[in-house]
Amino acid sequence: MVSGAKVKLLREDGRRLDGRALNEMRSCKIEAGVLKNADGSAYIELGRNKIIVAVYGPKEVHPRHEALTDRMLLRCRYSMLPFSVSDERKSPTPSRREVEISKVIREALEPAIFLEEFPRTTVDVFIEVLEADGSTRVASITAASVALADAGIPMRDLVAGVSIGKIESELAVDLNGIEDQQGEGDMPIAIMPRLGEITLLQADGRYTREEIERALQLAMEAVTKLYEEQRRALKERYSKLPIEEVESGEFSEGVAQ
Numbered sequence: 001m002v003s004g005a006k007v008k009l010l011r012e013d014g015r016r017l018d019g020r021a022l023n024e025m026r027s028c029k030i031e032a033g034v035l036k037n038a039d040g041s042a043y044i045e046l047g048r049n050k051i052i053v054a055v056y057g058p059k060e061v062h063p064r065h066e067a068l069t070d071r072m073l074l075r076c077r078y079s080m081l082p083f084s085v086s087d088e089r090k091s092p093t094p095s096r097r098e099v100e101i102s103k104v105i106r107e108a109l110e111p112a113i114f115l116e117e118f119p120r121t122t123v124d125v126f127i128e129v130l131e132a133d134g135s136t137r138v139a140s141i142t143a144a145s146v147a148l149a150d151a152g153i154p155m156r157d158l159v160a161g162v163s164i165g166k167i168e169s170e171l172a173v174d175l176n177g178i179e180d181q182q183g184e185g186d187m188p189i190a191i192m193p194r195l196g197e198i199t200l201l202q203a204d205g206r207y208t209r210e211e212i213e214r215a216l217q218l219a220m221e222a223v224t225k226l227y228e229e230q231r232r233a234l235k236e237r238y239s240k241l242p243i244e245e246v247e248s249g250e251f252s253e254g255v256a257q
Contacts, residue, residue, distance in 0.1 A: 007182045009167040016167070018047075018176060025162070025174040025222055030143065030229050032150045032237035040151025042233065044143035047176055048133035051140055053147040057123035066122075071115035073122040076106040078140055080129040101137045102127075108141050108161065108190040108200035114154040123153060134180040135163040141190050141200070146230050150237060158230050159199055160223035161190035164215040166205055173218050187212075189219040193227040196220075 015021060026047030035041035040055035061067035078101045079094065105127065113123075125147065127140045138161030145159040165175040166185035180186055185205020191198050198216075207215065 007178060009179055009182060010170070016172065017178065022170055022172045023218060023221070025225065026176065028226060028229050030146055030233040032146050032233040033240070038147075038151075040147045040149070040153070042143045042146035042150060044139055044146075046135065046139045046142075046174070048131060049129070049136055049139050050131040051136065051143050052128050052130060053140070053143045054126045055123060055144075055147045055151040055153070056126075057151070058118045058121035058153075059123075061120065061122045067120045070119055072113070072118040074106055074110055074113065074115065074125070075122055076102045076109070076125040076127065076144070078102040078105055078127045078129070078137070080132055080136070084129045084132045101140075104137060104188075104200065104202070105141055105144060109144060109148065109159055111197065111199045112145065112155050112157050112159045112192055113148065114156065117154055123148070123151070132177070134175045134177040135188075137161070138163050138188050138190060138200075142226055142230065146233055149234055157192035157194045157197075158227060159190050159192055160226035160230060161188060161200065162219050162222040162226065163188050164218055166207070166211070171211060171215055171218060173222050187215050189216070189223075191220060191223045193220075193223050 009017060011017065029045045031043045033041060034043045034052065035054050038054035038056060042053045044051050058072060061073055066073060078098050080098060125144050127144060129136050141159055141161035149155060149158060162173060163175045164187045165172050165179055165183045167179050167183040169184065172179065175183060175186060185207060187203045188200060189198065190200035
């Protein structure tokens with residue numbers, strides 16, 4: 001993960017370069033139902049990250065041979081726009097990293113969805129990173145979960161994600177861009193907060209058993225806060241809907257609890 005000249009990531013007072021404590025997340029704001037032409041949508045700002053998600057479906061699968069007879073086909077596409085990074089313009093062609101992250105996001109979301117209720121159909125999730133500053137995959141998972149709920153997809157729970165990193169041998173919550181690039185490790189984690197189940201756990205770097213246990217504890221504390229913001233965004237979306245749409249089950253019952 002280390003590239004270029006080494007940068008000191010902790011100040012003399014033990015705080016990070018942006019002033020946060022090691023266990024402190026950046027400010028987070030989520031909005032649901034931001035796109036009229038999508039079945040469900042969400043927008044998230046996590047620090048300087050700006051990400052928008054659109055969900056379409058359930059709908060008929062094309063091409064038809066990709067349809068699954070016993071469950072829904074969930075398709076995710078994660079894409080960073082050419083102007084999303086500050087150092088140089090990114091190529092609009094999907095990179096291997098974007099393809100890999102698309103797969104990771106899909107696998108993190110699937111455990112939360114009642115896939116078996118919609119066999120032979122598909123739901124497409126499009127994730128566009130407008131501005132990137134570290135931890136975009138977990139921020140995308142958090143926003144995509146809200147967009148799926150906004151689309152009325154039946155879900156066991158929402159999914160919220162956070163990165164736990166290692167900077168100057170200390171565990172840190174919610175890595176920003178420079179911490180991601182210059183740190184000693186990155187551990188993206190996604191959790192269904194109400195159920196307490198992990199849907200994603202990756203690790204880049206070396207961690208002791210005690211550090212992994214501490215990282216999971218920090219992640220649970222962080223996603224609990226994200227969960228409240230997810231619920232706030234959906235409740236605000238509820239309040240803007242005509243009462244007949246709410247009573248008709250526009251949103252999934254499990255998420256609304």
